[in-house]
Amino acid sequence: MKLMSLDYEKDWTPLDITLDCGIKINSPAHLDGGGLNYKTNIIKAIRNSGKEKYDRGFEWCAGFGVIGFEVLGLGLCDHMVFSDYYDVAIQDCYNTASNNNLTDKITGYVSPAIENLPEEEIWDLVVANPPWTFDEVATSKDYPDPNMLRILVDQDFAIHREFYKNINAHLTDDADLYIIEVNKDPKLIMLAGMHGLNLISIYNTKNAPNGGVFHFKPRR
Numbered sequence: 602m603k604l605m606s607l608d609y610e611k612d613w614t615p616l617d618i619t620l621d622c623g624i625k626i627n628s629p630a631h632l633d634g635g636g637l638n639y640k641t642n643i644i645k646a647i648r649n650s651g652k653e654k655y656d657r658g659f660e661w662c663a664g665f666g667v668i669g670f671e672v673l674g675l676g677l678c679d680h681m682v683f684s685d686y687y688d689v690a691i692q693d694c695y696n697t698a699s700n701n702n703l704t705d706k707i708t709g710y711v712s713p714a715i716e717n718l719p720e721e722e723i724w725d726l727v728v729a730n731p732p733w734t735f736d737e738v739a740t741s742k743d744y745p746d747p748n749m750l751r752i753l754v755d756q757d758f759a760i761h762r763e764f765y766k767n768i769n770a771h772l773t774d775d776a777d778l779y780i781i782e783v784n785k786d787p788k789l790i791m792l793a794g795m796h797g798l799n800l801i802s803i804y805n806t807k808n809a810p811n812g813g814v815f816h817f818k819p820r821r
Contacts, residue, residue, distance in 0.1 A: 620667065622674025624701050628665040628693045634753065636667040636730045639781040639814075642806045643668055643728050646814040647677060650802065651726070651777045654678065658726035659771070661715070661764060661780075662686075666694040666707075668728045673706060678726055684710040684718060715767035722771055727778040732760055758788055765792045772819045783812040793817050 617627050658678035660669030662685060669681040683694045691709040698707045710718055732755035755761055778798065782789060790800050797820045804814040
């Protein structure tokens with residue numbers, strides 16, 4: 602498997618932030634695909650319909666892990682697993698854990714696909730802010746920075762297809778999935794349903810007026 606690396610030498614503004622839970626994150630801004638804007642929406646959705654506390658959570662398309670760390674820091678789960686396509690993203694997750702004395706509370710995987718993750722990884726909570734754009738003709742001309750092309754564009758739903766095809770094998774019977782999407786494309790619901798997930802609700806959000814937080818549960 603070829604691991605992808607982002608260019609740290611680019612002139613990107615660094616992020617130095619403190620989450621609502623108190624966890625401090627210092628990371629290159631180009632690792633944020635929108636999680637900072639949408640993490641509060643996912644937290645609200647969990648508190649509206651989820652459990653008071655989960656055992657082992659998972660953040661898909663984690664970037665520097667802002668959603669997962671917020672969930673972890675607020676005490677909504679005991680352990681958080683992060684996965685991302687880029688090695689520097691997962692290294693940043695480990696750096697954040699180390700700087701906040703949370704090393705024993707996280708696990709990270711550099712992987713472009715759920716199917717590459719260990720079979721023994723089982724989660725009762727999944728959170729995610731995946732790529733937003735599904736335009737089949739999106740090219741490097743539209744997104745001249747190849748990093749942003751990968752972070753923002755999921756051509757023909759390829760990333761989503763792989764996720765929904767393989768995620769159910771990693772879920773407990775009563776797991777909850779909270780995924781922020783910026784549009785309510787019916788294909789997203791169809792893909793989830795084809796692979797054993799039921800849509801419970803879509804929580805509308807002001808910062809994604811055409812989308813929302815999709816809440817799924819496994820069909821057992």
